[in-house]
Amino acid sequence: MSAELQELxxxxxxxxxxxxxxxxxxxxxxxxxxxxxxxxxEHFVSAQSEGIGIRVIRDGRTGFAYAGTLDPSAIxxxxxxxxxxxxxxxxxxxxxxxxxxxxxxxxxxxxSERLAGYSTADKIALTKELERLTxxxxxxxxIDDANYADVMAENAVASTAGIRRSGRENGCYVSVSTMADxxxxxxxxxxxxxxxxxxxxDLAKAAREAADRATRLLGATKPQSKRTTVVFDPYxxxxxxxxxxxxxxxxxxxxxxxLFKDRVGDQVAHPSFTLVDDPTNSLAYTATDLDGEGLAAxxxxxxxxxxxQGFVHNSYxxxxxGAKSTGNAVRGGFKGTPGVGCLALQLKPGTRDQAAIVAxxxxxxxxxxxxxxxxxxxxxxxxxSVGASGLVISNGTVGAPIREFTIASTLQxxxxxxxxxxxxxxxxxxxxxxxSLVIRDVTLSxx
Amino acid sequence: xxxxxxxVAVRTGAEFAEVYAEDKRSTSAGLDDGRVEQVTSGRDRGxxxxxxxxxxxxxxxxxxxxxxxLVAAAEAAAAAASQGGGVTRTIALTRGPERTVSPVAxxxxxxxxxxxxxxxxxxxxxxxxxxxxxxxxxxxxxxSRKRMLVAxxxxxxxxxxxxxxxxRISVVADGDAGxxxxxxxxxxxxxxxxxxxxxxxxxxxxxxxxxxxxxxARPAPSGALPVVIKQGxxxxxxxxxxxxxxxxxxxxxxxxxxxxxxxxxVASPLVTLVDDGTMSGEWGxxxxxDEGHASQYNVLIQDGVxxxxxxxxxxxxxxxxxxxxxxxxxxxxxxxxxxxxxxxVLNGTEEPDDIVRATxxxxxxxxxxxxxVNTASGDFVxxxxxxxxxxxxxxxxxxxxxxxxxxxxxxxxxxxxLGNDFAMGNPGTCGKDGQGVPVGDxxxxxxxxxxxxxxxxx
Numbered sequence: 001m002s003a004e005l006q007e008l009x010x011x012x013x014x015x016x017x018x019x020x021x022x023x024x025x026x027x028x029x030x031x032x033x034x035x036x037x038x039x040x041x042e043h044f045v046s047a048q049s050e051g052i053g054i055r056v057i058r059d060g061r062t063g064f065a066y067a068g069t070l071d072p073s074a075i076x077x078x079x080x081x082x083x084x085x086x087x088x089x090x091x092x093x094x095x096x097x098x099x100x101x102x103x104x105x106x107x108x109x110x111x112s113e114r115l116a117g118y119s120t121a122d123k124i125a126l127t128k129e130l131e132r133l134t135x136x137x138x139x140x141x142x143i144d145d146a147n148y149a150d151v152m153a154e155n156a157v158a159s160t161a162g163i164r165r166s167g168r169e170n171g172c173y174v175s176v177s178t179m180a181d182x183x184x185x186x187x188x189x190x191x192x193x194x195x196x197x198x199x200x201x202d203l204a205k206a207a208r209e210a211a212d213r214a215t216r217l218l219g220a221t222k223p224q225s226k227r228t229t230v231v232f233d234p235y236x237x238x239x240x241x242x243x244x245x246x247x248x249x250x251x252x253x254x255x256x257x258x259l260f261k262d263r264v265g266d267q268v269a270h271p272s273f274t275l276v277d278d279p280t281n282s283l284a285y286t287a288t289d290l291d292g293e294g295l296a297a298x299x300x301x302x303x304x305x306x307x308x309q310g311f312v313h314n315s316y317x318x319x320x321x322g323a324k325s326t327g328n329a330v331r332g333g334f335k336g337t338p339g340v341g342c343l344a345l346q347l348k349p350g351t352r353d354q355a356a357i358v359a360x361x362x363x364x365x366x367x368x369x370x371x372x373x374x375x376x377x378x379x380x381x382x383x384x385s386v387g388a389s390g391l392v393i394s395n396g397t398v399g400a401p402i403r404e405f406t407i408a409s410t411l412q413x414x415x416x417x418x419x420x421x422x423x424x425x426x427x428x429x430x431x432x433x434x435x436s437l438v439i440r441d442v443t444l445s446x447x
Numbered sequence: 448x449x450x451x452x453x454x455v456a457v458r459t460g461a462e463f464a465e466v467y468a469e470d471k472r473s474t475s476a477g478l479d480d481g482r483v484e485q486v487t488s489g490r491d492r493g494x495x496x497x498x499x500x501x502x503x504x505x506x507x508x509x510x511x512x513x514x515x516x517l518v519a520a521a522e523a524a525a526a527a528a529s530q531g532g533g534v535t536r537t538i539a540l541t542r543g544p545e546r547t548v549s550p551v552a553x554x555x556x557x558x559x560x561x562x563x564x565x566x567x568x569x570x571x572x573x574x575x576x577x578x579x580x581x582x583x584x585x586x587x588x589x590x591s592r593k594r595m596l597v598a599x600x601x602x603x604x605x606x607x608x609x610x611x612x613x614x615r616i617s618v619v620a621d622g623d624a625g626x627x628x629x630x631x632x633x634x635x636x637x638x639x640x641x642x643x644x645x646x647x648x649x650x651x652x653x654x655x656x657x658x659x660x661x662x663x664a665r666p667a668p669s670g671a672l673p674v675v676i677k678q679g680x681x682x683x684x685x686x687x688x689x690x691x692x693x694x695x696x697x698x699x700x701x702x703x704x705x706x707x708x709x710x711x712x713v714a715s716p717l718v719t720l721v722d723d724g725t726m727s728g729e730w731g732x733x734x735x736x737d738e739g740h741a742s743q744y745n746v747l748i749q750d751g752v753x754x755x756x757x758x759x760x761x762x763x764x765x766x767x768x769x770x771x772x773x774x775x776x777x778x779x780x781x782x783x784x785x786x787x788x789x790x791x792v793l794n795g796t797e798e799p800d801d802i803v804r805a806t807x808x809x810x811x812x813x814x815x816x817x818x819x820v821n822t823a824s825g826d827f828v829x830x831x832x833x834x835x836x837x838x839x840x841x842x843x844x845x846x847x848x849x850x851x852x853x854x855x856x857x858x859x860x861x862x863x864x865l866g867n868d869f870a871m872g873n874p875g876t877c878g879k880d881g882q883g884v885p886v887g888d889x890x891x892x893x894x895x896x897x898x899x900x901x902x903x904x905x
Contacts, residue, residue: 037502037700040501040502040503041503042502042503042504043503043504043505043506043782044503044504044505044506044527044528045505045506045507045527045782046505046506046507046523046524046527047506047507047508047780048508048509049493049508049510049780050510051510062484062485063485063486064485064486064487064488065487065488065489065490066487066488066489066490067489067490067491067492068490068491068492068493068510069490069492069493069510069511071510074490074492077490078488078490081488082488084488084560085485085486085487085488085560087560087561088476088483088486088560088561088564089482089483089484089485089486090478090481090482090483090484092482092484142701144700144702144823145700179701179702179823185824186701186702186704186823186824187823187824188702188821188823188824217824222899225669225670254480255479255480255583256582256583256619256621257583257619257626259625259626335489336487337485371819371821371826371827371828371850371852372817372818372819372828372829372830372850372852374816374817374819374830375816375817375818375819375828375829375830375850376816376828376830376848376849376850376901378628378848380619380626380627380628381625381626381627381628381661381847381848382625383847383848383849385667385830385848385849385850385901385902385903386828386850386901387826387827387828387850387852387901389826403824403826404826404852404853404854404899405852405899406669406828406849406850406851406852406899406900406901407901408667408669408849408850408901408902408903409903410903443669443902443903444669445669445670445852445899445900445901445902446670446671446899447670447671447899
């Protein structure tokens, strides 16, 4: 199958005219999405989508076009549109495609035959089982929905610069959303499990977490404002790392938009904070062998013992700052050109689990969820303010639930105010792994 | 042909089948760091077929719009909804009336790309001339023209065309205390004539002004304070505080704090809240929703009393009541669900200046960013991207960014002053269950007695 897409990409590139650089990216996805509610299938979605994106560069100007179909007449139109669009770009001496850099690909097991052969009936059965297990976990729990989803994706990229790669991968997850009631009050929770194949699911854990998250917030009150220590649940830490990663983006650095732009070699975080981007680690949910431009994905050390080591780049941002691509081109499908981003972030884990960490906190909050990362966090200024809910920690013990408060600081301060990184790594279905994280001296705003 | 495809879709005994087809052409252009980086042309074309049998919905989509492609998708959707059966139904479609909510004067696909790119260069110039502290500007232009068709086994058959045109600009200023950002956007469901009436240089200067103002901003307060929200900037508050909670699909599953509250006082008597898909030219305006139902003006809250929820086909059918024109989807690849259109609060009577003057100490929010809500608990947040302190009834110092947090029903009750200066806000994209749809919102200047400000200052 991928061979067919590769041939298609090759055929486009073969049409490049003299003086033109051309890149073609072709993809095809098949998705299944099942939602169960009250023991019945609420919806079943079976869908295939495909498309092509073509980038043309001539005299330092870039044009791009895409179509959500691989129909031959549409493809011809895409190439013509991309060529036409070149005329309207500004000449940019750094514009260009990625060139093969000789870095070897670290092979990854991205395809599961087991998943490819899994029957629809079995997928429905396990989604119903997840709903049943979640309801059984706690009598106060209701189900919003239980879901199963899988995707099988194949793609190919080819370019006049000599890139020629194709591959396929598949993966699946289950998730369940819960509500717990106590009188007039309702709280919500969620749980999930991911795998290359359904055999890797831990339905019991997903059910238990979904029930716990909702029930442990029942009776939550609004706390008084104060400065305090927060312990981030692994899931919350992973979300925080996502924000941190945008400050380490080479394109933001090249365009003067990163608050860390002139800080390489500086102590920007607590010495316990070592951050790597390592898509070659097969444990990572987003492990991959190739980046969005077809270069080998690789391990990059970003912050070592709190000292900033460098930034992630694709070929364009690297050329602009006189560096080499770090294999961090990120492509959001065929509808866009590659940007820059971290692929699989991980904090170097500490040694203690969450319980041991909490035992040493005299006065603080265990943060279970945060809300509004897209609205109250500005990675350019560093201002950080999010809505949150969680559990009070007093004298080393987790106690009453609290909600409807915010926690605020700045990204710059929070990294320096890290007190401990936990040893409880959780490989979440995100671009960053989770781990418990203790941050001192944040402002809690409540009543 | 549509009748034959729908016939295939219900052959396994389903009660309802629907074809949604679209053909969308779009153009976008991005300027960053002083360069037009790229012009992009896009084409999205395909059909989604939905089949409902009992409480189960089957859905399949295809980029192949030939009869063979549609029949294959119909069979897949029917199989998804069912495991057998075998009946034949004849479908007779009646073409619905042509309906225009937002007339278009100049279709953007008939405008030269050079003219679109020129807008970005003008915005870049205007923002950069706002001051030496402006260090970076990025600007974007986007337009789309989408033809769509909906046909279903109830005989509904409509076609429509949706046109959108938008510009946005982000500005970075650098000062002694670090970088700050400013943002503005303008988008309408009309064509390129948008730029006959909108001063894009003024829009760019305003984004620059916002970034420059914040260079001297002090940390926002921490804790509960009165908050005055400027006209046209705070519709997102209602979108989050109650809009989502009034979507019938969430209500039906008991996932809304507004469940069972119809006829009850749920907000300050000052508040009349409307969801209005017919508001010509606004970002959430549609002639038909994505289930083929004509858009409507729906009063959700009248003088503080909850009058109705918003409805799509499935929920309305279940309750045996009419739809409200709120069945929307991101594209042919998505199932429709209950979504807002243009959601706004009608005018009150206060002069906006009087509202500020009546506030001894609080926060004045001149622009809100995005927000999000947990509809079951009612807790919601929204970001303030431009805000000031109010001291002794005067707007004083600018504040750094942060989130505000509140509980929907509490905040609606706490609205104690409502202005007479209604305005719509910036175009928005509302996310729900992984789908984004364009929405609008608006409100007059208003005051909330108490909201928690997520700043760092004492």
